[in-house]
Ligand SMILES: Cc1cc2nc3c(=O)[nH]c(=O)nc-3n(C[C@H](O)[C@H](O)[C@H](O)COP(=O)(O)OP(=O)(O)OC[C@H]3O[C@@H](n4cnc5c(N)ncnc54)[C@H](O)[C@@H]3O)c2cc1C
């Protein structure tokens with residue numbers, strides 16, 4: 200089973216984001232981290248590969264400036280076999296459609312049975328890149344999985360719905376997106392971290408993939424939203440609940 | 454100006470997000486059609502007419518995940534009907550269809566929109582990024598429809614007194630393997646009490662509650678206040694409550710009179726879903742918790758002391 204996992208490197212969410220005043224794009228530091236959302240995808244891929252046995256492979260696919268590749272190393276250290284990075288100057292500020300075409304081309308070039316992605320990225324959160332990739336590849340998409348298993352050669356998931364969940368399955372080739380409730384991602388072991396240094400990382404350009412960046416989205420303005428005023432902060436010394444009761448009364452909800 | 458609004462059928466009627474989309478479409482003016490996916494009825498279609506749709510394209514859903522076929526059908530219709538704007542709400546099926554349609558039409562998706570306006574150069578879509586702290590206005594360039602996914606409650610649904618729309622049955626196109634994701638079972642996880650999205654008071658619990666059993670005090674408090682129960686994603690992922698309780702970027706958006714956040718840190722993905730509540734009250738033991746930055750009243754204390762005391766005080770009032 201050939202498994203491709205879409206992983207995104209993002210600026211550390213703990214550090215404040217900066218937008219380039221000219222292009223309005225997020226400034227991408229040299230050191231980017233693995234999007235936490237994608238650790239769940241990597242874990243699902245590793246579990247599927249472990250269940251499938253010896254000739255299963257897990258390939259990371261990412262479109263990002265190569266930089267220090269710290270985020271990619273993190274995912275390799277968890278146990279993925281190799282990585283394919285698409286890095287091309289023409290892809291700065293790429294919209295979701297362009298991103299998905301590029302990633303789909305890279306996945307198609309490697310060959311795949313299962314593609315795993317997150318439901319939405321922490322920094323971009325358009326939440327449609329995986330579905331776009333599936334459409335480009337002509338694959339079914341099992342989206343919003345809160346549980347994933349391989350059953351009789353098919354992938355079966357519990358798919359979150361607005362009302363509850365559905366049990367859905369499809370035969371490979373298939374794409375799935377996983378929520379952070381699906382699995383508990385493993386931490387890289389020391390051995391894993393050492394091994395990750397030797398694992399192959401291929402870097403491709405748009406020319407290698409035969410795709411061109413065709414951005415159809417332009418940002419016209421960026422403005423801060425006025426922040427909500429913080430109110431009163433009270434230390435609870437056994438009377439805190441009375442303040443809440445008073446406020447509920449004031450709002451006439453009790 | 455020609456606008457399409459995508460509607461997924463939930464319980465035999467259009468999802469609320471479609472009616473919100475229709476409100477925006479009416480404001481923009483022009484021709485309005487709904488692409489309706491799932492079990493429909495004359496009543497369901499009449500509601501769409503009342504909210505401004507003059508026609509409805511109806512594609513019933515079968516026993517597979519419907520997004521690939523729905524996107525193909527929409528793309529084909531768009532070829533002849535040439536809509537300028539296609540609106541989606543922020544549900545799971547909505548995102549599946551929007552993403553696939555985007556590829557079919559070769560048009561980008563502008564997600565997380567909180568406003569859409571028209572000027573002489575076309576449509577401007579405003580979305581919020583970085584947890585709702587920054588607003589970005591953008592346009593899609595080139596020819597063809599703008600595909601937009603809107604944030605819940607960005608627009609207010611309101612009937613406009615329109616007549617019965619013309620209903621056009623749409624055949625399900627064959628999309629090959631992409632359409633072969635079979636639905637084996639459907640499960641509903643019904644929440645008790647008032648509807649979270651419509652409730653006047655919401656009591657939400659976070660990971661700091663400690664466990665699924667301890668979460669019952671949140672249920673009890675909500676019951677006493679006639680409130681709906683909400684939760685953070687951390688709580689949903691831990692399996693203490695179903696996904697339908699989740700408030701935030703990837704869950705529901707609520708704007709109640711009172712939002713009572715119990716042991717919730719206030720991550721930006723949570724704040725997006727509740728920061729527009731009229732009054733926010735937070736209980737957290739960490740005085741530096743970001744939730745206090747948006748709270749009208751912040752109680753720094755142990756949720757296991759403050760909430761039981763509050764329950765007792767409310768019970769005493771009868
Ligand atoms: C792409 C993406 C989408 C997301 N979407 C959502 C979303 O829709 N909704 C959402 O909620 N989150 C979402 N998240 C997750 C979000 O980033 C946070 O991880 C989550 O909101 C944290 O939940 P929490 O506040 O319950 O837990 P924590 O952040 O762990 O906070 C627990 C809090 O409880 C307090 N506490 C602990 N014990 C006590 C006690 N005894 N008394 C009082 N206080 C106590 C602690 O001080 C702490 O502040 C998303 C994340 C990503 C990356």
Ligand SMILES: Nc1ncnc2c1ncn2[C@@H]1O[C@H](COP(=O)(O)O)[C@@H](O)[C@H]1O
Nearest residue numbers: 205262316317319320324325326327328
């Ligand atoms: N640049 C990227 N490289 C690799 N995967 C990506 C990229 N952007 C998005 N994805 C995948 O698509 C998911 C959803 O991202 P988004 O649509 O940006 O919210 C992520 O969790 C990733 O799995």
